[in-house]
Amino acid sequence: MSQGKDDFGIYENCDFTKEMELEERERRKAPKGVLPFLALSPERAIALLYMLLALTFVLFMALTIVNLRRVSAAWEALEQARMRSENSHTTVWHNLSEVQRALDKQLSGVLKTIHGRLLNVSQEVENVRQKTTRCKAECGNELSDRLRVLEERNALEPVLRQLAEVKQEQSRASALLDTALEQTRNLSEILCTKCPAGWQQFAKTCYFFSTTNQPWLAAKRSCNDFNAHLAIVDTEQENKFLANHIMDDRVFWLGLTDTDNESKWQWVNGRSLSLSFWNSGEPNNAGQQGEDCATIYSNGLWNDIICSSAEAWICERSC
Structure with missing residues (x-):
């Protein structure tokens, strides 16, 4: 029995020795310059490859999460900055409007x-x-x-x-x-001191702001009855003066039309238009009937509308 066990151990040692010799031969046969892990057995190489892939995937996911957090934080910061900018713009616009109204009131008092x-x-x-x-x-x-x-x-x-x-x-x-x-x-x-009662003075000219509404031609005839004509704007200062006497919810006829020749705007005295204060996108001659007569808003900008529309008007005459 003991001899058999010894023989079995001898056989095992012989097999192990042969495997070591085979591995040594394989290493020697491997080309020079090949990485050591390429000399591993296929099972070990595959296992090592899986581990590297898993580690790479984990690192990729970690970097992705970090970048997503940074992008989210940057987006939130941009959104907050946009909101602050909008609030600041609204506040500044409101303050400017208040300052303009105060200056207009103060200027009106000084002019009086x-x-x-x-x-x-x-x-x-x-x-x-x-x-x-x-x-x-x-x-x-x-x-x-x-x-x-x-x-x-x-x-x-x-x-x-x-x-x-x-x-x-x-x-x-x-x-x-x-x-x-x-x-x-x-x-x-x-010094102009001859403006009739109810008329406003600017420089050497008198202006009448109507309280009723009429079409453009009727307003023109009404001014003629006063030995005057619909307002003609020659300077930016005159345009501001007219705008300062207009309420926010009203518009007034000017003595400006292109009825005779479309897009060739002329004043009622026959002079061609050289200085203008049209609103954005105006004049546009909208509608089937067209818009051939000019009006002025309280902000000083002009608009073309249908001449048959009933609006207030401004008459102008010399002192």
Whole structure:
């Protein structure tokens, strides 16, 4: 029995020795430069490959999760920044609107004050002009009487020289009075004080803002009845003046139309349009009937609408 066991152990040692020799031969046969794991048995190589794939998958998933979190955080930050920007824009726009309204009210009050002062100055200038005219007539009559008296006396040479000096003095006084009268006339022309009741003054022009509505042609005839015409805008300052007298919910006719020649806008005095303040996308001549007459909003922008529409209107005339 013991001999059999020993023989069995000898056989096992022999088999193990043979396997080691076979593996050693395989290693020697393997080409130089090949990685050691390629010399492993196929089962071990496959197991190692699976482990590498699993590790790569885990790393890929970890990186993906981290990137997704970063993208989500960045997206949330962008969304919050957009919301803050929108809130800031809304707040700034509201503040600007309030400031504009306050400035418009303040400007209107200042214009009324200046208008009152100009009226007072104009009255004072007119009084000075009248006094100067009376002074010229009275002084001229007095000097003429003195000259006639001196000439009738047939005075001696000194008296004649005195007469000559008096005549020169009269000429200088007359020239000064003429200059003063001319200056007062020029000042009266600069200061406009002849706007009818209910009309508004801007520069040397009077404006009437209607409280009723009419089609464009009827509004034009109404202005003609006042010896005026529908408003013609020549400057940006004039356009702002008109807009400041318009309520937010109303529009007013201007003296501007392209009825005679489509897209060739002309003022009621026949002058072509050179300076304009059209709203965005206007004039567009919308609708089947077309839009051939111009209106002005309270923000100063213009729009073309159907001439038969009933709207308020603005008349314009010189002082």
